[in-house]
Amino acid sequence: MKKIVLPGDIIADKPLRLDHTIVEEGKTCSTVIGMFDEAAGSLIPLEGLWYPQPGEKIVGIVEEAKLNTDVITLNAPYKGLIISKFSETSMVNGDIIEATVKELDKTGTIILVRPRVLYGGKVLAIKPSKVPRLLGKNDTMIRQITDGTKASISVGMNGLVWVKGGNSDLATDAIIRIQEESHVSGLTERIAKMVGSTGQPHQPQPQQQG
Amino acid sequence: MGNSANKPELIIDGRRLDGRTPEQLRQIKITANPIRNAAGSAFIEWGNNKILAAVYGPREALPKHTQDPNRAVIKCRYTMAPFSSLEEHGRPGMNRRAIEISKVTREVFENVILTDLFPGNEISIFIEVLQSDGGTRAAGITCASVALAASGIPMRDMPFAVSVGKASDTLIIDMNKIEDNYSNADMPVAINPRTKEINLLQMDGELTPEEVHRGLEMIQKAGETITKIQREALKAPYEKVNEKYKASI
Numbered sequence: 001m002k003k004i005v006l007p008g009d010i011i012a013d014k015p016l017r018l019d020h021t022i023v024e025e026g027k028t029c030s031t032v033i034g035m036f037d038e039a040a041g042s043l044i045p046l047e048g049l050w051y052p053q054p055g056e057k058i059v060g061i062v063e064e065a066k067l068n069t070d071v072i073t074l075n076a077p078y079k080g081l082i083i084s085k086f087s088e089t090s091m092v093n094g095d096i097i098e099a100t101v102k103e104l105d106k107t108g109t110i111i112l113v114r115p116r117v118l119y120g121g122k123v124l125a126i127k128p129s130k131v132p133r134l135l136g137k138n139d140t141m142i143r144q145i146t147d148g149t150k151a152s153i154s155v156g157m158n159g160l161v162w163v164k165g166g167n168s169d170l171a172t173d174a175i176i177r178i179q180e181e182s183h184v185s186g187l188t189e190r191i192a193k194m195v196g197s198t199g200q201p202h203q204p205q206p207q208q209q210g
Numbered sequence: 211m212g213n214s215a216n217k218p219e220l221i222i223d224g225r226r227l228d229g230r231t232p233e234q235l236r237q238i239k240i241t242a243n244p245i246r247n248a249a250g251s252a253f254i255e256w257g258n259n260k261i262l263a264a265v266y267g268p269r270e271a272l273p274k275h276t277q278d279p280n281r282a283v284i285k286c287r288y289t290m291a292p293f294s295s296l297e298e299h300g301r302p303g304m305n306r307r308a309i310e311i312s313k314v315t316r317e318v319f320e321n322v323i324l325t326d327l328f329p330g331n332e333i334s335i336f337i338e339v340l341q342s343d344g345g346t347r348a349a350g351i352t353c354a355s356v357a358l359a360a361s362g363i364p365m366r367d368m369p370f371a372v373s374v375g376k377a378s379d380t381l382i383i384d385m386n387k388i389e390d391n392y393s394n395a396d397m398p399v400a401i402n403p404r405t406k407e408i409n410l411l412q413m414d415g416e417l418t419p420e421e422v423h424r425g426l427e428m429i430q431k432a433g434e435t436i437t438k439i440q441r442e443a444l445k446a447p448y449e450k451v452n453e454k455y456k457a458s459i
Contacts, residue, residue, distance in 0.1 A: 004445050004448060004449075006359060006368060006441055006444055006445075007358075007359050007364070007365040007366070007367060007368045008365065008366060008367035008368050008402070008403065008404045009404075010404070020364065022324070022366060024366070024405070029366070029367075029404065031324060031364035031365055031366065032359075032362055032364055032365075033359055033360070033362065033444055045362060046362075046448065047250070047360060047361060047362030048362035049268065049362055049363070051327075077267065077268040077269055077270070077328055077331045079270075106279075106329075107279075107330060108270075108328075108329060108330045108331065127362075129362060180451060181451055181455075183448055183451070183452075184451055184452055184454075184455050186455065
């Protein structure tokens with residue numbers, strides 16, 4: 001049974017080790033507005049911020065390209081930093097890039113590695129709490145959209161999404177719809193209907209003997 | 211405080227000037243997220259009060275000397291619009307009263323927000339009173355609490371605030387402008403509904419210790435109604451989408 005919980009709601013009478021919760025007087029309380037699944041024991045925030053983890057992929061915009069370091073805007077309470085001497089990618093101010101989080105240092109700066117410049121296209125900003133839903137289990141949801149619309153999409157865990165080519169307008173609509181309806185079950189089927197794809201990996205067609 | 215020479219009768223036959231009983235709240239309506247650019251926002255209509263609250267952040271705290279390397283700092287700004295009241299409010303912006311209310315509001319939320327998660331950042335809370343009719347600081351805290359929850363900033367609890375006062379030797383809850391001006395006492399209180407912790411307690415006028423206890427009980431009881439309205443406001447946008455697909459599920 002899924003239900004909406006709000007900050008301060010007691011979700012269990014025993015201490016649980018769960019993200020977005022605190023334990024007070026032996027009881028587990030939610031700290032955000034989210035969907036709590038009692039059977040699965042999971043709390044998924046409906047609104048929320050991005051808490052960077054090493055290894056996550058991000059999409060950012062180059063704010064200041066300098067000789068040794070490049071400062072990246074991430075639409076988050078943290079600044080991204082690329083140390084240029086470790087990367088051979090050259091970038092200029094305003095470039096859209098894709099990179100991987102290496103670490104979050106104590107001053108609230110994220111060290112990024114393996115940058116790649118994304119040319120053309122457009123960037124959408126969605127709520128970071130909806131990114132896991134946009135990707136889907138084993139990336140099924142995003143694969144549905146790319147298959148159906150033939151657009152190139154790069155999803156950053158910070159909530160920025162880069163879209164280019166194909167039917168990018170339909171892809172944009174689908175992404176926004178996922179953000180709005182992420183908490184309602186049956187979303188995968190609705191998106192499949194919208195973009196006209198099942199999201200299943202393509203089965204190789206048996207070649208006809210001739 | 212008004213002039214006691216022309217003091218009106220505030221309670222006649224157990225009813226107040228606007229027809230309420232002493233323990234009755236005004237009509238409250240809250241809308242979550244009316245402002246698109248903010249991280250979270252809320253609009254409250256509490257009787258004739260109309261208040262807008264918006265939350266921005268966590269973002270880099272500027273100027274840099276305000277940063278705290280261990281936790282986020284909370285900045286709060288309560289202002290009344292020049293056209294908000296029947297009386298002249300003079301120049302827009304902060305005056306002595308607004309600075310005080312900003313401070314007490316900030317202290318309410320410093321006790322509630324998990325600030326240690328965002329070192330070096332700031333969380334800004336803006337409360338703008340568009341129309342006032344008494345009890346705006348309580349309504350502002352109630353509204354800002356919804357705005358913070360809507361923004362997804364982690365909080366220990368969702369506080370509400372309401373004031374209790376005394377008129378004609380009767381304790382009355384949620385005073386409006388006239389009652390506020392001519393009453394014997396006014397006590398705004400902000401409480402965490404889960405833990406019953408008091409985050410704000412100010413008092414103006416005279417109350418006996420027994421009256422303070424009884425007033426706090428009245429506030430706890432009224433808090434159940436206010437908390438329910440806050441919760442419904444936050445859940446409403448999600449339930450609206452649910453309704454749309456109810457038939458198909």
